[in-house]
Amino acid sequence: MRFDEMDVKMRVYEQSLDQVLLPDIYMVARLDGRGFTRLTKEVCHFEAPFDEKFRNMMVKTTKVLMDCGFRVVYAYTESDEISLLFSADEVTFGRKVRKYNSTLAAEASAVFSLELGMAATFDCRMVPLPNAQRVEDYFRWRQEDANRNALNSHCYWMLRKEGVSVHKVTSELKGKGVSFKKELLCSRGINYDNLPSWQKHGVGMWMEEYEKEGLNPLTGEVKMTTRNRVHVEYELPLGDEYGKLIRKFT
Template sequence: MKFDELDSRMRVFETAHDHCVLPGIYIVARLDGRSFTRLTKEVHKFEAPYDVRFRDMLLTTIEHLMNCGIDIQYAYTQSDEISLLFAYHEATFNRKVRKLNSVLAGEASAKFSLLLGDMGCFDCRISQLPNVEEVVNYFRWRHEDAHRNALNAHCYWCLRRDGQSATQATSMMKGLSVADKNEMLFQHGINFNQLPNWQKRGVGLYWEEYQKEGFNPITGESVPVLRRRIRRDLDLPMKDEYSQFVAELLHNL
């Protein structure tokens, strides 16, 4: 069998189940760290429940993803997860889901591993969202999950520092209301409302324009020029204000 014939024959098995995101659909990719609880709490022993060094490694990883050839307009991160909103008309890899998932997971895993000096692996899944409302709902969902995770994480690690095992701490938190959890933290000297906003609300990253001084080699004059950079927003608004923030971001794309 000649190579061209063999090539055509075998590629069918590789591409038969390719799915592409249709035009007019918003794409959001969500990446999650694989076994990151063990990696960050047992192997490398980052500060629990939140560590600025880990946060900054994740933010640097996201900036790499926003510069790796796919047009990412907004990124949001909380805990060990990353959500990426593609530009509306982004068509890299012809919007093939398997390619986007594999490339983004690979890029994130490689960059984070280099920063950590150890193997850190991400998975990736694509959400296909039909309109702006659902894009806003998606990021509101992850944003509110961050708040819930922060409250639970601080309570859990207070109990662990009190000498409770992982099983005991989890069991003791079952059935507790939000007020109960806040009271538990208060008894441990923690006012949840005064914790850093990046822990409770996550972090947003998006492009912004700024002006800097350039040089015109023809006239020999200094001239103002616009450049683009990624902004790390560690003080995102809450609830309806956050929904409005995401809607306005989409309106400006």
């Protein structure tokens, strides 16, 4: 069998499970750190429940993902999670799901591992969303998830640092509502509402234009030029105001 014939014959098998996201569908990629609970608390001993060094590594990783060959218009990170919203007309790799999943997971794993100084991996899943409303809903959902997790984490680690066992802490917090948890923190002098916004609501990123002074090497003339850079927002708006921000990118 000639190579050309074999190539055509075998590619059918290689592409048999290819999934392509339809045009006119919004695309979001969500990445999660694999085994990061153990990595951050047992191996690297980051400060619990939140550590600025870890946050900065996640921000750096997210910024690289925004500039690795895809048109990402908005990015959001909280804890060990990253969400990327692509331009509505993104067609890189023919919108093949496996290409996005493999490329983004590999890029994130490589960057974070270099920052950390040891191996760390991410998984990735593509989330197709039918319209702008669902895009807004998605990011509001992830922000609310961040808030709930932050409240739980602050309560959990506060009690653990007091010497309470894992079993007892888990049992004491199970089924308890927001008011109970905030009052628990308050009883130890911690006002949850005054904690840093990035811990509770995550970090948003998008491209912005800025002016930079430059020198024309031929004429020696100083000129202002327009450049692009990633804006990192550590104090995101909430609720409807956050929804309005997300709508700007759809």
